[in-house]
Amino acid sequence: MKIPFNKPFLTGMETLYIEQAVLSGKISGNGDFTKKCQGFFEQRYGFKKCLLTTSCTDALEMAAILIDIKPGDEVIVPSFTFVSTANAFVLRGAKIVFADSCLDNPNLDPNQLEKLITRKTKAIVVVHYAGVACDMDPIMEIANQNSLFVIEDAAQAIDSFYKGKPLGGIGHLGTFSFHETKNIISGEGGMLAVNDDRFLGRAEIIWEKGTNRSSFFRGEVKKYSWVDIGSSFLPSEVIAAFLFAQLENLDTIQEVRKRIWNTYLGSFSELQDKMTFALPVIPDFATNNAHMFYLVCSDKAQRDGLITTLKEKSILSVFHYLSLHKSPFFAEKHDGRVLKNSNRFADCIVRLPFFYSLSAEEQTEVIEISKNYFIS
Template sequence: MPFNKPYLSGQELAYIQQALRNGKLSGNGWFTQQCQQFFEQRYGVRKALLTTSGTAALEMAALLLDIQPGDEVIIPTFTFTSTANAFVLRGAHVVFADSLPDHPNIDITQLEQLITPRTRALVVVHYAGVACDMAAVMQLAQRYNLFVIEDAAQAIDSYYQQRPLGSIGHLAAFSFHETKNVIAGEGGLLAINDEQFQARAEIIWEKGTNRAAYFRGETARYQWVDVGSSYLASELNAAYLWAQLENLAFIQAQRQQQWEQYYTALVPLAAANAFALPMVPAYARHNWHIFYVVCRTLEERTALIKYLGTHRILAVFHYQTLHNSPFYYARHDGRALTRASFYADHLVRLPLFYELTLADQQRIIAVLHEFYALAPNNS
């Protein structure tokens, strides 16, 4: 039983063939424009730019904010390396924040004490597609004149109250890696919600040139006008992604059914304090991206993953805290970020993908019940 399996919704190969017939493979063709318009029209993003990855979108955000050596950027420690790397590459000092007591998301109440005169931006990660408290984030950013970047890599079609995630911060990054709800193999998208960044974002996206404006007939010359890099996704990736976006409602309905099946079936174990189930705040409508349980101890989690493995079920832990990483440990200010460390040591993710059948889930659930019926012998 794999942890994840990339999903083919039906039209991906046909659209890739159409891209070949169109004679436009290098990016910013018809399929790229369809994907971008989808985000602009469905989610109210001011400007969307399809990128080679979510990592690339975050790097573009750092360039747009003109992050300089010595600038400080506050991010959660419980996240993927891309969230930090985008700003470290510009010379920023990353200041890590802890998780909430009841969710891996960043603890908003701790942020104000981390702000200094050198702080330029706050980066929030919507873990498992569950929204951070964006009203509190935006109020804090306005008070201290800071920019907000939403790392919405896992959060397509998730909402904070009635607002789509990725449409609230000044900038946002999405991912279409093969583990996400909708995929392009590799791919991402930068959402620009602040008009001041719109024109420059397109230039950075086009390797520092005004190429896109030139082909629209808005400038007489096509030339190098700013820094940039090769951030455009291929039309082949865009074609695959467009087929997925067309089927978003079906994909989401299936994931919702699977997520809720897990939750309902595992409530008795959670009630018996075997583990904690995912918490979704009242202000959040999530996208059923990840289903996880939080074990009581690291030893128990290790034993559970091993036990599932003996039944040919692949379950995995998730992020290791970045403040304790070999790369950044010496640069961290020494604060003990205990809640994030707890999730790093206790959280385990269960298989969740479109083609996971009810029978598959029932087998996984049965093995979980069996493990805890045998506890403490298993741990």
């Protein structure tokens, strides 16, 4: 493709830090670069404890273990999300109860929550789609009233806020992704943010394969043992070294991405009365971290036509999630409710090319071809 959908950005320090990690003699997990990355998030955003993982999927699976999900427990999850959001809890035996999106944005609609809660409900998982915050105050209030855990799937939401609070730091647990399509990357990678004191000690044990190995290396115990369930969730120092080079350049990366995002918004806003599609909505309570730029087409045919038109010009745009409640795995398990907003976003969203090195000329070409498609 002449203009790809995504192109990973390198700051120039990644390979140097990887070399440093290798020469240090320790490239397994929980070394110096791991601690630097975790410290970065704890200091910058005030998260109580951060643990790097090999993916956001792993962080979600850790969250499911931490809140002690058991067969028969119910977990409320938005249908418009990536499969990992639900799968992490299905693996522990949970029944997934899917919630619909808001009318004007893909995030979970908090007005639906109370009618979905039963005596078996254990947790609510929110997904901050495109890095834009869900309305967390009513969600947390409903959760607290019903003694439920809230887990934030903040895979796309690094450096984004809700009423001044960092996303991933509001619920009991938060999860992040550093996949190559995200703002800050390490190829594959993720992180668990622990915000509830009850989970601080156990999170580290689960992270270290169910052992108290970290306590042993800090000199807190004389030997380490198998003390809980867990798995090999921590990444190697190679991944952490790559990630730290990115984190050092977070502000620069964000500045460029926001400029690209605002250029898209301003250009498409010019269509005004001729607009047959919708632009992203950023609520007053949310900030925009410029994770992606998407358009909501009028229907699936218009969306597919735009993708085809751009592809004919060697420009790759993509649709996004398909509603999980309609998936082959889950369709027969769903309770039959029609989740019309989730279905609409599944049919109508198109994501335009978005990456740090997208040039002004490339972006102009994407915009002009798209605009001509809509007004022709």
